[in-house]
Amino acid sequence: MIFQIILLIMLAYVVGFIYMGLYRNITARIQGRYGPTVYQTFYDSIKLFSKKNSVSYGWMFYLGPVIMATGAVLTLILVPVFSDSDFLRSVTTQGNLFLLLYLMVLGPLGNALAVGTGGNPFGVMGVVRGLTRLIGLELPFYIAVVGLIIASNSSDIVHIIDLQKTTGLNILVHPFLFIAAMISMVGFFGASPFDIPGAPQEVYSGPRTEFSGKFLALLMSQGSIFAFAKLVLIIDLFLGGADSLWMLVIKTFAIFITIIFIGIVYGRYKVEQAVDFLMKIPTLIGVIGLVRIIWFG
């Protein structure tokens, strides 16, 4: 069991890094550049791990990235990556969708503690921007998730996946919810226009300002694992999950490329603009979907 989980984490790590590399590469291509190789993020990560030293402001600073990574890994093992694997199904039924919603925030909050300990006001500004943005960001996503839970009468992801085999994919059945969730996802990936927390022109790199060496490396690694987990969550909820590696890659890549394309063409919202926007259009779309489910479903 441990072996399987470690394998899963390795898979997420590799796929996540490649996706992150692709992200940079594709972005570069769209901008008319040659761009780095897809393995570039992997190089970055190894390089950071091999830094001679990394600053730390005490034990809480040390633990912050660890908590964040724990949150990401826990999220990963509670999302059914392969919908047909009995083992993963049994693990994922230990949790549910609500648990995931909170787990997804656990890491950032844990890291925020480390940022606070670091004592850099720019870092804390980043955190506060992030948390403020989260208010808006979570709203459409919550609406989508609640809609799905009510529509399938279960907060069990495996059950939601199974249900899509009979009723059809949720992306077709509940397109409004999908759109709302996708807009939130853009933000969860830190893509424009919702990338204000780490805006380098204003607050250094936001929460990550004081992190260096292995801590930064850990943050990057968990970021790619987490990104993978989020992608899997989206395909589980809306695209019926994946039963083979190929399906997994294709479906996640489809979602991923969408997010890249959205992210690349937009400028950056200020935090209040972001929340304002998220509270209006995606929320409205989500509510339409939700009302459709409750009153006409």
Add this chain to the structure above:
Amino acid sequence: MSLGYYFLLPVIFSFLTPYFRKLGTSALRGSSVFLTFILFVQTLEYTGVSLPQISQFSVAPPIGIAFVLDNFSLLFLLIFTFSGFMVSLYMLWYFKANDNTNETRFYVFFNMLLAGSIGMILSCDIFNVYIFFEITGISSYALAAYNKDKLGLEAGIKYLIIGSIASIFIVFAIMLIYLQIGTVNIGLIAQRYSEIDPKIAVLIALMLFIGFGTKAELFPMNFWAPDIYQGSSSHVNGLFSAIVAKSYLFVFFHLFYLFGLNTKYTLLIMSLGAITFLVSEFTALNQKDIKRLFAYSTLGQLGILFMALASNSSDTISGALFHLASHSISKLLIFLVLGILISKFKSTKITIVGDFKSLFLSIVLIIGFLSILGIPPFSGFIGKILILKGFALSHNYIAIAFILLVSIVEAVYFFRLIALMLDKKRTKTSVPVGFVNYIVLSVLAILIVLFGVYPSLLTHYTDLATNALLQPHSYLQFALGVGL
């Protein structure tokens, strides 16, 4: 002891007061304590006797006096004698602590006041009621003015004028009754009141209502009251609030129910009571003078009593009587404590409650406040909940809402005072309490708590009193049997 002594003893003591003075101040003070103690103990004895009882004094028939004690008047008698006893004990301290040359005068009128108010509730002859009314009145005017300062004299004069107007109305009413029925015996009047020409009956009712209403401080005839309270000494206010106002209230409702006015005038009295309550509690909010503040508070509580006593339902009346007793005790307590504070600080600003330092006084004062507000486990709560319960049983929800809403306004100023007391930023001066006051105030406070946690002590009497008020057959029998 014959009932007549309730009137005679105080009168005799009153006349003897100058001679007691010659024997020394302690004899003077002691005589009053003795008198009130005797009266109180005697009243306690009546609680075990079957009532009503009657006693007559005929000088030469038909001239004479007849006293009837039924359960209704027994309750008032208990309150009056007890309050009198407490005040006379308190005066032991008061005259020791304050140089006051008017000591003799006070005791003369204090005894007279007792005589008058007790006579008023015992007499079963409307003309005698009037006489006692006047005795009470005159002694109250004198008591109001006995300080001989500007405010006191103003109060005395005002009281005199208003009292006279009230008496005029009453005398007219009695004359009309006599003209119509040819008797002044309350029992006979009660029997034959319906025979009076309706137009005249209205006039009589209104005159009685105005006369006694003015004295019982019912809106809109109560504009004089706060001035009087402000001008008088605090313990005199205690007497006014616990005894005088209550004795007028007694007569008001005694006649109200005996004459069968409750069929027509319930709504009028209830609404006037409600307005009294509302107006006085609101007015009290802005008061800066502590005596005036509690004058309004007294008016407000009387308003509730008017509402409840006029309500025609036995549950409410029983509750009202409980509330009346509780209010008398609590107000007496508050006024006595205020007397201590005022004599210390020589000021009547409300801030004096924030300036003293005495745990005992603070506790009893707060007990008094909370009791008046109707907060458990103090006696005021039982009174209030009984009244509300009575209104609820007669489905009079408007009255409930009204009382509760206005009570919040009441709470505003009471808790403002409490907050003043608790304010640690004020400089506090310690206040000497006096040995006898420890006893008096603790007895009052203990009674408040006792009636709060063990109300059946009192509800027993209030239930009997209610029965006596609403079914006055036996009273009427006795009153009619007066062979004068």
Add this chain to the structure above:
Amino acid sequence: MNSIFLLLNLLPILFLYQFGGDLHVSLSLTKEFTLSLSQTPLGTFFAYLSLISFLLVTIAQKSKKTSFSYYALQFLLSIAMLAIVLAGDFITFFIGWEIMTWSSYFLISKSSDIDTKSLQKYILFSLASAFSLIAGMVIAYSFANSFDFNVIQNSFHTMPFNIKVALIVLFSLSFFTKAGVIGLHYWVVDTYSKAPDLFSSILSAVMSKMGIYGLFLVYGHLVGYAELKDMFGVILNGTDFGYVLGWIGVITSIIATFKAITQDEVKRLLAYSSIAQLGYIIAVIGMGTSFGVAGAMYHTLIHTIIKLLLFINVAAIVAQTGKNKFSELGGLIYRTPVSFVMLLIGIIALAGMPPLGGFASKFMLYNAAIDSKFALILVGMLFSGAASFLYCYKLVYGIYLGHPTSKDLETQKEVPISYLIPQVILALLLVATGAFPGAFIKVINPILIEFSLNTIPYTSMGVMQSAVGNFNGLFIISAFVVIFVFILLLIWRIKSKAKNNLNRFDISYCGEVPSKNTQLHYGYGFGTDLYRIKFVNAILKRSSSPFYEALATQTKKTAGLLSRMYYGNIHNTMIIILLFFSALYFIGVN
């Protein structure tokens, strides 16, 4: 003195334990009034909750100089609350309620920074709540002819519809005021923030729960959830009544959450957070389903634990540093590490984060909403939960993280052990409720039976079961710990040397070197972003205080107007009397 009162506080617990859940005593006051204690599973739960809270707070008081009267009043308060939750009739309930009101009033007045206005606010709202209660109970009496809960319960369905509604509204108003529903919360924040620091924990953790107990009593016991359903009809899968209450609760929690974020005073933030959390409970309490009741109960338990923990923690810090604002605190993490960890556990639970008990209760709340298909209410709850992360972070950052804002903070010592003992106990409770969320179902089921609702299936201690999926608290917490340790070891093994004893000024600051005078603590800046968000700004700009201030002003004006009547001279009085007489006469004759 502390130990005496500690023992004294143990007595009621032992007393309760001795009776073993079957306490029925009654004492006749008058022919109508009876004082009766009658123990129900619901009351027992709340009784233990409040008594144990008092015990813990008393432990914390050990190192704070406390007068005898304070202890005595606090003990009286605990007895009053015991009377409330064990009461078998309204008289006992009300007596307990009012003793609670005034004993807490005197306790609050013992604070050093209390002012008359806040005291007045507290007592007037408490009395308004009590009077609303008294109105309800006498109206109920007028139909049931008894104050006994069981009699009222039996005769409730015979009452006319409008009386039923009036009763529900009156009781709800009363208990809403105690719980601080938005609009009626005007007193909450000032009182909580200005009360003695340790007493704030009682106010927030226990006293507000008396409002919740009252709501349970009325909805579950006196009225009955079935009756509520019959009365108001059904919307979606729940009741109309539950839907209205759901929105009240959600709006309360959203508004209070945003208000909390912008506070600068630590205890004010906690007070608003308390309002918000009680909003969740109110949101589900009327749904009338097993999960609604269970969620409300569970959240009551968790919120009590959390708020005790947080208020005791803050009280300790305030006592230690003498500062109570975020802008004056900061950087205490390495000075008071144990306190920091305790607060951290508290806020993790407050935010509803998974490994601890906070998530279990939130999960129950959400399940309740799902059960009734109240989707938008659920979204509202989740939304307010997301916003609450901000104030949770502000709480921990403002006090412990960042930079010390003054020199004396740099030399603080750990708070006294007596403050830490209750905190550790409470933190362990939070971990335990997180690991064994199912255990609490055993406590809830008797209450559900009492309310004649379906029980919740119980499988094992670690598993929280629900209609729409379950979660294994034990698995989650152990997985979390295993992964955490694994990653920690991994990162520990990596050679990149962590330079630990870095000076706190050694931060990336655009090449500049911040000095002691540089403002580096961001405690003050939290929540300023929110004012620029239109929707949130609309919430933050509004306040209930103009309404109540206007009410007070109008009352004063009325009082001034009315009192003018009393200052006339004697002639006016006489004229009024005569005019009144003639008016009455003409009315009477005609």
Add this chain to the structure above:
Amino acid sequence: MMESGFHGCDLDDSLKCKLEESGTQNTHSVMEKAAAWFRSRSIFVVAYGTGCGAIEMPPTFTSRYDAERMGVVGVATPRQADLIILSGYLAYKTLRRVIRTYEQMQKPKYIITLGSCPINGGMYWDSYNTIKKLDDYLPVDVSVVGCMPRPEAVIDGFSLLQKRIKNGEKAGWEKYDENLDFYKKNQKRVLGNHVDPSYETDWYNLENGSEV
């Protein structure tokens, strides 16, 4: 373009620089060789835009020349950076910040300078407030000459640096550690006693009897 070395400490003769010629192999184990390779493939740059050279930075990193394809990418904070690019003359005031930034970078760390000014003062050779030779104050790894060097030259500088990292040659930061006295002394000469925050160089400032 020239390689910077320690060809003389003409400013101060009292301290002797422990000069080692570049090119010395410093990596021994396989792990370190691998690490060196990864380091060379991924260079995070904090671009310190001093002087006119700052204008050459954007083209270097954007579409036309795209330094990212070599793994060279800009970051915002010195904590994350491996390389600092100093693109022109350095006034004393700027030097103070540059030193601070450099010391906040995590080892291994490198410096690339652009243009003539950091080498010999360039057109500011007789300025009263500009340093003449940066190498006396901070260890420069690669100096890209030209006034100003075109992005091609900058990228050439990057690849030279990458080659040196890959080969495990002794880098500037190691020299800085070894000759700290020398560098501090020089820094102090132009910046006064308050060279650095006290917590970094307490030993140094106190030795000279100054309070910070």
